Amino acid sequence: MADSPAAAGAGPAPRTSVLVVDDGTEVAHHHWEPDTGVDPDPVPVVLQHGFSAHTLVEWADRGTVAALTAAGRRVVGIDARGHGMSGKSPDLARYGEPRMARDLRAVVAALGVAAVDLVGYSMGAVVALLTAAEEPAVRRLVVGGVGAGVVEVGGVDTRVLPNDVLADALLARDAGPPPPEVAGMLAFAAAVGADFPSLAAQARAAHQGGVDLAAITAPTLVISGDDDPLARRPHVLADAIAGARLHVVAGDHGTAVGNPAFRAAVVDFLRG
Structure with missing residues (x-):
């Protein structure tokens, strides 16, 4: 792993490291320490962002990192391959949430800790669920x-956001107005400087093979926005995970994760 500086949009800058995983892809992960003067929790919180975002814009700029470090948590945010500071490629064979889950587990192994709490949003929620189904080191799990769709489609709900339509729009973004269902996502991806060929590859490779939800034994919180079309009927997912809790906050897919009630629910749940 090699360390390099990185600037966050809010709060202290993280220490950023790069792990080269088994297929040669560089996976960036950002580290924050607990605030001084706070009794620290020895279990780090690992954050996995959603499609087209990255750690700094999804978790640091929206206040989740600061809320966790103020609660005494060490935080590790992973940039998924094709996103943020991690390696890029237009090859769809290098993508998919199961591949990202292997990257996440490699980062957890490199941390050298006995347990982690895991938080994932959207695409990152599918990555987190796949990880928790196989990784005994996951102590607590939050998915937003x-x-x-996870239960009925096998991943992010492609009934709402067809992946082929999204991929085509990403690759032909100058060919005319995008379909309304993907216009907002394209605008966000452009605003954060995302790599469109990599995003198109991930869109086509998005996991639809299901998750072994019965294998998840970590206490789990399902959290969703009340106006999020990609998180419709979240109780179906919560009911499919033994003992899972459900929490609904105000917001759509883009705004719920930035709602103060979202991060308060995450911090409270991980506090146990």
Whole structure:
């Protein structure tokens, strides 16, 4: 792993490291320490962002990192391959949430800790669910921005956001106005400087093979926005995970994750 400086949009800058995983992809992960004067929790919180975002814009700029460090948590945010500071490629064979889950587990192994709390949003929620189904080191799990689609479709709800339509729009973004269902996502991706060929590859490779939800034994919180079309009927997902809790906040897919009630629910749940 090599360390390099990185600037966050809010709060102290993280220490950023790069792990080269088994297929040669560089996976960036950002580290924040607990605030001084706070009794620290020895279990780090690992954050996995959603499609087209990255750690700094999804978790640091929106206040989740600061809320966790103020609660005494060490935080590690992973930039998924094709996103943020991690390696890029237009090759769809290098993508998919199961591949990202392997990257996440490699980062957790490199941390050298016995347990982690894991938080994922949207695409990152599917990555987190796949990880928690196989990784005994996950102590507590929070998944947001997903709902019945995980159970009924096998991943992010492509009934709402068809992946082929999204990929085509990403690759032909100058060919005319995008379809309304993807216009907002394209605008966000452009605003954060995302790599469109990498995003198109991930869109086409998005996991639809289901998650072994019965294998998840970590206490789990499902959290969703009340106006999020990608997280419709979140109770279906919560009911499919033994003992899972459901929490609904105000917001759509883009705004719920920035709602103060969202991060308060995450901090409270991870506090146990």
